[in-house]
Amino acid sequence: MNIDEVTLQVKNNFSKWQSKLVDLVAIPSISVDSFDQSTLQRSAKWIAAEAEKLGLSAQIINLETDSGKKGRPAILAQRPAAPGKPTVLLYAHHDVQPTGDLELWNTQPFQAVEKDGRLFGRGAADDKAGVVLHLAAIEAAHPGVGITLFVEGEEEVGSPTFVDFLHTYKKELQADVIVVADSNNWQVGIPSLTTSLRGVVQMSARVAVLDHPVHSGMYSGPVIDAVTVAARLIATFHDEAGNIAVEGLAQSDTATVDYEEEVLRKDTGILDGVEFAGSGSLTSRLWTKPTISVIGMDVTPNEVASNTLIPQVEFTLSLRVAPGQDPRAAAAALEEHMRTHVPFGAHIDVRVNECGPSFIADTDSPANEMAHWALHEAWGVEPINMGIGGSIPFISDLAELFPNAEILVTGVEDPDSRAHSANESLHLGDWQKAITAEALLLSKLGE
Incomplete structure (x- = not known):
């Protein structure tokens, strides 16, 4: 040739x-x-x-x-x-x-x-x-x-x-x-x-605390609204440094390519002063470690908000799965985490929408x-x-x-x-x- x-x-x-x-x-x-x-x-x-x-x-x-x-x-x-x-x-x-x-x-x-x-x-x-x-x-x-x-x-x-x-x-x-x-x-x-x-899992979860909306002045205190309960649950997905804190999700810090922080900041458009989450190399965080992101949430829009406690809320998660892990096993681990960590005994229903290897x-x-x-x-x-x-x-x-x-x-x-x-x-x-x-x-x- x-x-x-x-x-x-x-x-x-x-x-x-x-x-x-x-x-x-x-x-x-x-x-x-x-x-x-x-x-x-x-x-x-x-x-x-x-x-x-x-x-x-x-x-x-x-x-x-x-x-x-x-x-x-x-x-x-x-x-x-x-x-x-x-x-x-x-x-x-x-x-x-x-x-x-x-x-x-x-x-x-x-x-x-x-x-x-x-x-x-x-x-x-x-x-x-x-x-x-x-x-x-x-x-x-x-x-x-x-x-x-x-x-x-x-x-x-x-x-x-x-x-x-x-x-x-x-x-x-x-x-x-x-x-x-x-x-x-x-x-x-x-x-x-x-x-x-990475593999991908998309999951939806519905958190419910009441069977109907109630007056926030009359009943807030002993009753926490569903959005706050969901937020507290979502916060358990990461530790204080931003690392995934869900047991059963595989992860490794094996990526060998360097990604300079200033280049990643430019490529992502992250705002000045906002810190990157997690630990380990940037490429491992991007390629070989799992991530969990909230990509949607059904909640009352501001323009129609009233002084009532929201009884239930549904949100959608995008779970990126470390290379080599079965996405169905990863989905099961995240579902188990949500069921065991939802606060105050709130009711939770979880649905797996998509699994990609x-x-x-x-x-x-x-x-x-x-x-x-x-x-x-x-x-x-x-x-x-x-x-x-x-x-x-x-x-x-x-x-x-x-x-x-x-x-x-x-x-x-x-x-x-x-x-x-x-x-x-x-x-x-x-x-x-x-x-x-x-x-x-x-x-x-x-x-």
Whole structure:
């Protein structure tokens, strides 16, 4: 393989693929039910057509499961491997998040605009850049390796038919290496592979102290309102330093990458004077330790508040589970903690809404070593293995169904990408390097 030849091919065609990404961003393929779902069919047709131009046989699949679930359009495009060569499954998703408040955007979300080396637009990073990255890398790579391109259309709504799709098309999806282009790089100019992901549990709890509201002047004192009781319960999740204080939740301080505090403060936008919680390295707190966050609470709005004791309140928790722990065991531990720590004998009902598994990659695999080589060649710096505090549960689904495949989690985003938020953007220089790295990886595997 001629490395310079692959690199030059990417460079010469980069403006073409940037223009194609602009075209794909212009299709508002929001997968949330309340939006026009025909846009997903448009973006699927666009991707299938581009795959066929590269010599892949493409089909658009609208899966309907035995249970009656209807999948959003997915693209499955294939090119068989040459004799004796491996097959690589390339994953990305073409659906995007809603735009949110348009007043927070500096540009029109679905009119991608280049400014200061970044491309702004909804999906410009997450994950249409991943889709077009795969297409551009296929074009630039030396032939030989088999290609299976799988572009999902419902990742942003939790991939409700993903497992059914894997089982239905298991034969077509068989691969030696799986590349998931839906994660982050460490920083602009520093590439990475994502080698660990926390699991996720979403739980709801209802705390009740009364069977109806009562006058706060007449009965407060011996009776404490449900919101205060819930707040006291929630406060038991952490110790005074902000560490998780729930027994049975696995945690470790094993992350080896340094994250400078001033950089994290900038990346998060934490307010001046607000201290970070917990102990241990910042990356361990972000990647390998559990967290519990209150993400919703049903309580009386201020504008309709009256002088009555609130009888019951419901809140929703997001529990991020340390890599390696069964999320169901983590959910059971948190439920047990709430039942034993709810104060004053208040009644509590707990419901588990969602469980998503964690992921730990084999960092010593041959494919991982090849990917590190390709990233180094493309960026000219040493890549790192990093964790992600978030969860991508379908990666564990891939690992379970295809246990012999080596899984690589790559990405095009960086701390400034603001995926899911207003002013989402893609660093174009790093995107070109990411295309080069994937083209080199495919070429190397094809040897």
